[in-house]
Amino acid sequence: MNLIAVAILAPLSATLLIMLLRRFPATLALLGAAIGLVGSLELLANAYNGLSQEIILPGLPGMPLRLVATPLTALLSTLVAVVCTLVMVYAVGYMKKDREQVRFFATLLLFAAAMQTLVLAGDWILLLSAWELIGLSSYLLIGFWYRKPGVKSAAMRAFLVTRSADLGLYVAVFILITNAGSSDIASTLNTSGGPAIAAGLLLLIAAMGKSAQTPLHDWLQRAMAGPTPVSALLHSATLVAAGAILLIRTAPMLAPETLLVIGIVGGVTTVVTGLIALAESDLKRMLAASTSSQYGLMLIAVGAGVPMAALLHLIAHAAIKSSLFLGAGVFQHSRDSTMLDKLQGVGRNQPKIFFGFALAALALAGIPPLSGFFSKDAIIAATLSSDHIWILLPLALAGTLLTGGYMARALRILWLKNGTSQPVSGLAWMGTGLGGLVLLAVILGAAFPGLELLLESALNIRLTENTITRFIPEILGLSAALGGLLLGWFFPVQVLLGPILPWAKRGFVVAGGFDNLMVRPALAIAHGCEKLERLLYKGVLATGRLGLRLGKAARRNDESGIDGMIFSFVRGTVNLGGKARTLQNGLIHKELAISTIASAVILVFMFIVLLTY
């Protein structure tokens, strides 16, 4: 059996089984995720040994669907599988008390399957499909508690924003297929020139939507309305990662101009959302903003021309961020809230969890020897090697600094002060999942050289350029991270942000944000159409009425003849003998007169015709 199929079908069939059986959802989910994980790992092992696999399915005429396992895709698949499995383990505990486990696990697995399809997709149609399907499943997951206030709008917004941005992907895909004459991703990567620039920019739009890049970052924070495992999954290796993965995979065809734009978008995002994270008063929302910020860093790396660095950070971030979320989930259960001021000191109640959380936080900030350090270092190295070093480097450093800042702030709030917590059920499951992820977050750094080698051997994407010694970026990165941590720990946010704090709290909403820029105009057009619609309807009815009126006129004509003319003649009629005769309508003589006149007209007409022919 093909391993690709295993990686995808295992979670998918688990979904179907859960939906059909409607019992043992957790067990089946774990089983499905685990089998998928095994498949992915074997794929990776095969790829390591230089074996690549491919499945071709019938799709649209002339455009078959492909699934390929190259080193890159196998790696991503493994990443997805690992995170999914661990999150699933955690979710077993987290969802213990929920009554709708069936739906939850089914959707979660569907999501995993879609994500696997996305990373393994070898052609654009399948990629696009998977891309949209993860949108759907994230919609369902975010909207899981659909009866809670705010949830439905959050889910809707997540789907709508990403779908709007997806138009970029659609059009880009069309351009690429048109240009290459094939929907195979590998063969479209040779595209160059104008189409490449256009497609690249469009892909960037799609990626911005999915990876929640400024100015489309708003939805991600709102998406926190969903259950925590969902957040963990969405924010680490899956939904949000899709954008970065897309750009990494298409990196070979991106033109320099596109790369610069990508870098700037990433840089702006990392700073803007970093500031938002710093100002945030809700733990999960803070983590969400941080996700955008980290993906901004990845885009900087892509923009710098070193997608490898982005990939490394993606992997590291996946482990780290899911750990953070899972930790946050435990905190949430113990305090029934995610607001930072309610979570004060929760770390002391859950020291083990807090320890894991803190490790992950430090890893995210980029403290050696945790994994984040290596990936950040790679990104900064990438900016150093870039042509646009003076734009990208400061932005990357600022992002790192901010990361340290908000993580330190969070840790400080969670640790200092005291509070009372309630016991958390299912802690064992949650701990296991969290533990696994934290472990990854800590040790993944060691695997990076191996990964680089693997990808180099596959010659899939460009390697980190080692022309500059690793020393400089390491110093720069570490100092920024430490600086951020110190600032965040010792200074309150009011001091750090000063006047822009309120603005940052509102998420730097420009011009009313999504609502004003997209929703309102769309609704306005819609209402315009509705008005036009009424008008048309009335128009049709009016035409009908006109017909009726004409008919009435015809009848009147019959009744009274060509009134005005004849009336005057008839009025002259002398009425003798004292017998008054009232003139009445419906008189044959008038009708005869009409006939006569009409026939005279006909005669004249006939002669005219005769003369002209």
Added chain:
Amino acid sequence: MTAQMFFIGFFGLAGVWFGIVVFRTYSMVRSALALLFSQTALGAMFLSMEAEFLGVLQIMMMATEMSIMAIFMVMFMMDPGGLGTMDMTHQKRLSLITGFVSFVAAVLVAVFVDWGPVATSFPDAAQQTVDLGLELLNRSMLIFEMAGVTILTSMIAATAVAIQPVKRKQKQ
């Protein structure tokens, strides 16, 4: 100006004049009589055009017809004698214009159409009648028969319409 021309013109004028008179009197009886004269004048006109059979027939038929008409006039008119000056017309001006326009149009057609060569010879009265008879019983037999059926129909129709049903009276 041949005599024939004169007679044709004279009787034609007479016919038209009496025709006009039909509508210029206030009495229906007088109208009927005027029509009788008009038709008789036409009969005379036919005679002067050497269509003797037709002329005689016209005079005879019209005399009968108009006498019947006069009788009906008396029946239906409130004022058969025309003692009053009751106007029996309406939309007079329009009718006048129409009549005049029709007249002019017909004259124009008569005058300006090239009717082709005038026949030089034509059958004498006896031959005419023979021809007509042959025509009647040969080519135009169907027409002749149709005329007969039409007359039959007119009898049925007229009686059906005019005769008051007996049963109905009993009912009433």
Added chain:
Amino acid sequence: MYPLVSITVFLPLLGALLVLSMRKAPTQVVHGIGITTSGLTLLGALQMWSRGVSETGFAQVEQIDWMPSIGAAYRVGVDGISLPLVLLSALLFFVTFIYSAKVRKQPHAFVALMLLLETASIGAFTALDGILFYVFFEVSLVSMYFMIAEWGHEDRQRAALMFFIYTFLGSLPLLLAILGLYLGSETYTFDMRAWISDPPLDGTAAMLALVAMLITFAVKTPVFPFHTWLPAAHVQAPAAGSVILAGVMLKFGTYGIIRFAYQMTPDAFRDAGLVILAFGVVAALYGAFAALAQSDLKRLVAYTSINHMGYIIVGVAIAALATEPAIRATALDGSVLQMVSHGLVTGALFMLVGMLQDRANTREMDQFGGLLKVVPILGWSFVLAAFASLGLPGLAHFPAEFQIFLATLQVEPIAIIVILGIVVTAGLYLRAIAQVFLGEVGEKWTTKTMPDLSVRELLALGPLLLLTIALGVAPAWVLDVIHKTTANWQF
């Protein structure tokens, strides 16, 4: 070989006569006859499917002289464009019969009318003779008029009239065009195959005929300025009528545009391609935006039909404008597949709305809320259908729209603006789902006032949803049939 196509076409008519002859039969029996007949028809259609289409021209042609002296004959047959539509019609009628087995009002007339409509629909798709097509086309119109007028909702008379007058008015130009084609054809024939293989008209005559046909089909489809009858008719029609109207009868328009306008006056169609394209784009966007403004669930679905049909128009126009056969095939594949998808998805949606209305006696979205909790199966079915309708990959509309858009970009890049429609539809469906199914449950909706789907309803709905998924996941089984014809398109 027995005349399978004719049997399939006239089987429902036989059923209708049977129903009419059994005036005393109880309601269940009548509905039973309806279901059985349409089921047999579906089997016939399936067998037609198994016989397949040929690469060139029409397959399974059956022909009997009708009026040989004027070249009109009873000719039926299918190709890759009509065969999927035949199957779709048969299926939709079958499920509609199951769904409407609850109709208690004049069941005889209802079933007979529906069966008549089925004959007309399948007949229109299989007809290969100009007159025959027109006959079926008009018969469907009349049946639908009575369907709306008799079993519709509050304002049904007016809506039925509007529908009838509008589409009848629209259908007359087609008659003119058919006459033109007939008189233009060298051998004076109504054989559509002859008209297709050797387009009888050219120059101005062809353009006039094209305009006439486009008017007819634009009204039927409907395209933007001619669409006002659609929401009214849909809103007032009974659920079964809506399903058929949207699922089958709107396809007459698009099918006609391909079969008549495009195939019989190809050059004129190409010349007018840009204009048609513009109409399609406007229709698609207008339909989407107008749907966004609706608060009545049924109107909303009705307007999205305009949107989806707009895509088909775009696809056909693009096919005409395309110079490369491959692109043309892509566009046509997409368009035809879109017809099938729309039939399945919109059929399901109208059925679901009908089920909601049966339970709640209202279609206003703000009257609902949180229904997912009360009627989970109905709710999730709606969510599935809605996502299919907004073009989610893996569901029926995606492969169709994808191909249309792909070809559009290749031929007329500016027209790709039409793709905005998919965002708007996404927005409006999400809004509808949020309003109706998400959030807090309204007090009046309990499992008592609003029971979940019954077995009958599930049976009616299930096939549509399953096929929606099947078509989305593996469109090849339909596309192969379509592609067989479009790939060998002769111009």
Added chain:
Amino acid sequence: MERDLALLIPEIIILLTVVFALVAEMLRLPRIALAIIIAGLLLATVQTLPLLDVNTTVFGGTFRIDTLSVWAKLILLPATVLSLLLARAELAGTDREGTVYVLVCLVSLASVLLAGVGDTMVLVLGILLSSLGSFALVAYPRDDFATEAAMKFFVFASVTTSVMIFGLSYWFGGTGSTLLSELSRLDSSPVVAVIGLFAVIIGLGYKASLVPFHFWAPDAYEGAPVSIAAYLSVVPKIGAILAFAQIVRDLPITMAWPLIIAVIAVLSMTYGYLAALVQNNIVRLLAYSSIAQAGYFLLGIVAVGTSPLALPSLIIFSAAYAAMNLGAFAVVMVVGRTLETFKGIGRNKPALGVAMVVFLLSLVGIPPLAGFVGKFLLFGAAIEAGFTWLVVVAILNSVLSLAVYLRIVVPMYQKQHDDSSVAMSTPLISLVWVIALLLTIAIGLGAQLLFGQLNEYLTGESLHCATSLSYLS
């Protein structure tokens, strides 16, 4: 002579029938008179069948035995029988009902003769004969309405007929013959041709109730018994239309007469439907509708001589029109004369409702009913004759007609009518509308049966048109 008489056997049978019926009527045996007439008409119909392949003239060209006249018999005589059944249902027991049957028979004879007209005198007598009977039929109830209607009818008829005769005299002047077949001589003097045609338009326009000579029709139909209105709207009208076709066949096409007929067609269709749109009396509504339908007939007339479809289309539409119009009137007899009475009838009497809907839809021209086939062929003929614009107008008018007829259909299926009583329902009427219904559908579906016959026959006929039907295989 013998040959001529042999060819006229159907007409002779009708005449004899009339005579026998008259005798029966004099003996006050109306039922026997009816039986005689029906038997006679059917016999005449049967006797017409052997003439189907004949294409000749009798009595020196004064009467034509050709497709038009033979088919006119095949259509009009059965239509007469149906009308007689209606009349029997409506008038049974009234005074002198036998006279009605006799007159109907005579009018039919006139119409049949008109359809084969080959001579202006036949035209004159035919119109006269058919008018005479009609006056009496309209006046038959002898009440206020009926006599008023008859009087108006008479005035209109006599004036138009006499004007026609006056105009026809010029044709004699121009050609030296009363034969229609000599009309081609008028090529050189178009003015005379125009005058004569003008006269014919007036005379036949009145008879076929074309605008602007239609004024009598609604009044006459309203005043007359419904069955008589049904009869008048079908038989004499079709006879007049076919006579029109016979006449224009011989006119030189150079004088562009089709154009003027096209204009009249437009006027008739439009005016008829516009006026019908506001009627509340269904008989009047149908009267105006029949005016409009006469306009449709003219689409075939304009194509006579240029399109081989013209004559077949005229004949098929005649048959269709006869079936559907008689059917509609029969339903009106059952239901009542006003729109109000139609309320809910579709629910109370479903079969009747369906029949009425079929008739009306057929009148609109919706396939696969008879009216559609007829109109379709008429449209085809007109387009082939180069009158596409006319067809467009006709089609637009079909839309108008839809509104007209839907005014009847809609109330039929509206809310329940309280008392489901109907004006009159006898087995005879039911028989008539059932037959009409079957015919309406059968002609729609089996037009070929008619058409094949026509086509086979017309190919052998020497038309003025350059094209022949032979390539229409």
Added chain:
Amino acid sequence: MSPELIIALVSGAALFGVGIYGALSQTNLVMIMMGVELILAGAMVNMVAFWRYLHPDNPAGQMFVLIIMTVMAIEMAVGFGVAIARFRAKGSVEMEEATELKG
């Protein structure tokens, strides 16, 4: 072109004009009938003239005159029949009183 023909035709035209006037202007059914008679008389004059001066060899012209006479007689007869019926029903044959049917 013979002057006799013209004179006769002009007479016929004049009769026609007068007849038209009468048919249109008279209020009474019987009077209208007289107008009709005059129109027909005009036609007769035309026919006789045409026969006599253009086509004397064709007796159909005379035949037509005969037919016209028949028409005149018949119309009169039936006209009176209608008039009687009307008179019985309404007591008058005035056209202006016949206004029940309209619209």
